[in-house]
Amino acid sequence: MNAARLDDYREVTSKGTMCFLRSLAERVRGRRFLHVNSTSQGGGVAEILHRLVPLMADLGVDARWETIKGDPAFFSVTKAFHNALQGQEALITKDMLEAYIETNRENAGNLSLEGDLVLIHDPQPAPLINYRPPEGKWVWRCHIDLSHPQRQAWRHLRKYVAKYDGAVFSLPKFAQRLPFPQYLVYPSIDPLSKKNCDLSRAEIDGVLDHLAIPRDKPILLQVSRFDRFKDPIGVIDAYRLVKKHNQCRLILAGGGAEDDPEGGAVLGEVRERAGYDPDIHIIELPPDAHLEINALQRAATIVVQKSLREGFGLTVAEAMWKGKPVVGGAAGGISVQVIDDVTGYTVHSVEGAAFRIRHLLNNPDLIARMGEAGREYVRHEFLITRHLADYLTMLLVLTA
Amino acid sequence: MRERAQVPFEFCCCIELRQMLGLKAETEKELAGLIKLVSLDSIYYHTCGLLLRHRYRAGAFSNDFATWVAVQVGDRVLGERLAVLDPLSFDTLVDLRDEIVSVIDGHLKSIVVVPRVVYGEPFHFIQSRIVAVPAGTVAYTLEEFRQDVSEVDDRTLYYHTLEARVRHKHRHNDFSAWLRDRLSLPTLAARIEALDPFTGGLEWVRTQMLAYCDQVLIQGRDL
Numbered sequence: 001m002n003a004a005r006l007d008d009y010r011e012v013t014s015k016g017t018m019c020f021l022r023s024l025a026e027r028v029r030g031r032r033f034l035h036v037n038s039t040s041q042g043g044g045v046a047e048i049l050h051r052l053v054p055l056m057a058d059l060g061v062d063a064r065w066e067t068i069k070g071d072p073a074f075f076s077v078t079k080a081f082h083n084a085l086q087g088q089e090a091l092i093t094k095d096m097l098e099a100y101i102e103t104n105r106e107n108a109g110n111l112s113l114e115g116d117l118v119l120i121h122d123p124q125p126a127p128l129i130n131y132r133p134p135e136g137k138w139v140w141r142c143h144i145d146l147s148h149p150q151r152q153a154w155r156h157l158r159k160y161v162a163k164y165d166g167a168v169f170s171l172p173k174f175a176q177r178l179p180f181p182q183y184l185v186y187p188s189i190d191p192l193s194k195k196n197c198d199l200s201r202a203e204i205d206g207v208l209d210h211l212a213i214p215r216d217k218p219i220l221l222q223v224s225r226f227d228r229f230k231d232p233i234g235v236i237d238a239y240r241l242v243k244k245h246n247q248c249r250l251i252l253a254g255g256g257a258e259d260d261p262e263g264g265a266v267l268g269e270v271r272e273r274a275g276y277d278p279d280i281h282i283i284e285l286p287p288d289a290h291l292e293i294n295a296l297q298r299a300a301t302i303v304v305q306k307s308l309r310e311g312f313g314l315t316v317a318e319a320m321w322k323g324k325p326v327v328g329g330a331a332g333g334i335s336v337q338v339i340d341d342v343t344g345y346t347v348h349s350v351e352g353a354a355f356r357i358r359h360l361l362n363n364p365d366l367i368a369r370m371g372e373a374g375r376e377y378v379r380h381e382f383l384i385t386r387h388l389a390d391y392l393t394m395l396l397v398l399t400a
Numbered sequence: 401m402r403e404r405a406q407v408p409f410e411f412c413c414c415i416e417l418r419q420m421l422g423l424k425a426e427t428e429k430e431l432a433g434l435i436k437l438v439s440l441d442s443i444y445y446h447t448c449g450l451l452l453r454h455r456y457r458a459g460a461f462s463n464d465f466a467t468w469v470a471v472q473v474g475d476r477v478l479g480e481r482l483a484v485l486d487p488l489s490f491d492t493l494v495d496l497r498d499e500i501v502s503v504i505d506g507h508l509k510s511i512v513v514v515p516r517v518v519y520g521e522p523f524h525f526i527q528s529r530i531v532a533v534p535a536g537t538v539a540y541t542l543e544e545f546r547q548d549v550s551e552v553d554d555r556t557l558y559y560h561t562l563e564a565r566v567r568h569k570h571r572h573n574d575f576s577a578w579l580r581d582r583l584s585l586p587t588l589a590a591r592i593e594a595l596d597p598f599t600g601g602l603e604w605v606r607t608q609m610l611a612y613c614d615q616v617l618i619q620g621r622d623l
Contacts, residue, residue, distance in 0.1 A: 016535070016553030020413040023533045172524035175420040184418040184526060335521070339456040348519070373456065380454040393415050393531050 003054040004192070012191045013385045021389055025059035028395045032062040032136075034115030038078065038124035040067045042287050044187065044314060045121050045143055048384065051190045055388055061395065064115070068107040068125045073099050078124045084153030085123060086145050086311075092153055104128055116399040119168075119391075126160040137398045139166040143187065145311045145332060146174045166398065170312045171333055183394065186336070188387035189317050189378070194290035196321055199298055207295035213281055218248045218361055221300035223293055225254050226267040229309040231329065234350045236273045236280065238306065241354035243279070246361045253283040253296055297322045301367065302360050306353050307331045317382040320344075320374030325367055327356045337382065343374035404540045405582035409575075411535035411552055414559040416452055416528035418445070423525040427516040428469060428478065431523055432504040435465070440493040441527035447487045447496065448562045449528050452555060455601050462598040463487070464523075465500060472520030478507045486598060488565055530563055542583060546613040554602045561597055561605065575609070587623040588616050
């Protein structure tokens with residue numbers, strides 16, 4: 001993919017927004033904005049930084065992106081941290097903590113950490129704060145759900161986080177008691193990325209043919225990891241209630257289970273619950289299956305995201321950008337993205353999901369109307385151009 | 401209407417940096433208590449600032465307090481009583497805050513059990529800082545003004561109507577002041593001044609402004 005330029009977004013955002021971004025950027029031209037995270041490939045953070053950093057540079061900001069390096073032991077520690085901070089059971093030993101601290105110390109010696117604003121993404125590189133240069137503001141950007149962290153894990157992490165000048169969270173409920181300003185910035189999707197760009201009918205059909213999915217019935221789709229918090233079993237149960245009255249297919253598409261020890265077990269349960277129903281398609285996709293996800297979302301009639309627990313859940317914005325109504329669990333950022341009766345419905349039960357899906361299937365005009373409203377809503381609130389404006393504003397305010 | 405102002409109208413756009421205060425309310429009593437405590441920037445965010453959000457996310461009523469009690473707590477009566485408050489009718493944000501608290505307190509005195517959120521979300525207090533930047537366009541004539549109003553971001557409309565009145569404490573919104581003082585169009589200015597963004601939304605304000613400007617341009621004189 002070529003480096004992103006603001007002009008590339010002329011077709012998807014308003015002239016007023018483009019002028020505003022250029023004007024805002026004039027005020028911060030030449031200032032240094034450094035992002036640090038733990039990977040340049042895979043995951044939502046890397047995906048968005050691949051576009052945001054070049055866009056900032058295009059607007060005259062001295063934007064850089066560094067990634068920390070670590071061995072498998074380090075990443076197993078940070079994975080345990082990640083799970084514990086999101087409230088799951090995870091054991092973090094003294095040795096694990098030492099590996100975490102030591103890897104960050106090594107990275108600090110190898111990275112150039114100068115910047116007027118340094119944004120450290122997620123817990124993995126948080127201890128870099130111990131090696132901050134004398135100048136510049138340091139802000140911790142938390143992309144995960146910190147609403148119910150395991151206290152032990154948060155206590156360890158808080159020691160580092162409390163040394164920052166500020167923090168950024170994706171939802172108010174994720175904020176913590178911290179001795180500095182905590183800002184609210186929603187994440188975003190890139191409308192020009194492979195996962196969200198326009199596709200022709202032939203491209204969509206090609207993907208569906210490849211995945212052996214007929215287009216003879218309305219398609220219900222959930223794209224998510226095979227994780228209990230995403231409630232794939234609940235989605236199958238809702239589909240069965242719908243199927244008593246309406247013809248449809250259900251597609252459950254998600255990432256492979258190799259990096260998630262529980263994923264295999266959940267996938268087994270999902271297959272068992274699906275049985276031999278030829279209208280249920282369970283599709284395991286590799287992490288880089290962006291085109292396939294894009295095509296499936298565009299082919300879907302209704303997109304479901306029936307999560308019981310959720311971070312922000314950007315698959316909802318992705319679906320709405322493609323003009324699809326969303327039936328989503330009232331969890332995490334789904335409630336911010338799904339506007340009841342306008343862009344879809346938030347639901348609290350299997351029955352609720354089934355009822356709303358049936359209501360939509362029986363009202364094709366409503367599907368079209370909600371799809372259109374969803375796309376306009378995403379254009380205003382969840383595109384990368386809004387994200388860019390938020391970060392430029394932080395740069396302007398915090399480095400004034 | 402070929403009149404050319406000596407001082408142009410300089411359009412400004414704005415963006416808000418939202419800061420979470422880490423305070424949340426689960427009952428109407430807690431809500432009133434925290435409203436008394438939080439900064440005026442928070443009162444501003446939850447009332448005027450609502451217009452900076454997309455209309456879908458702005459909620460059922462004209463301020464966050466009203467929407468929360470009506471939707472999350474399920475107290476439609478208090479929701480309606482709070483919804484009717486017009487931030488532009490108060491001289492200061494302190495007055496607006498006092499009135500909100502007074503409405504909630506009055507309501508709580510009239511009922512036995514304090515309503516609380518059961519299945520819904522608590523109320524999270526946020527405050528915002530508005531950052532203004534030039535939008536890059538200026539108008540000297542009514543034609544230019546009309547053209548720019550049709551193209552600018554809705555945040556520009558917000559800045560010159562809400563921010564000018566409430567935070568900058570201007571007696572009139574910036575559009576009306578310029579049309580009256582620089583182009584001598586007092587009736588057009590008054591009509592624009594009277595537009596209520598809280599019930600119609602900023603896009604409605606834009607549509608009405610364009611319609612009024614068109615009338616003046618067609619007639620060749622003030623309304």
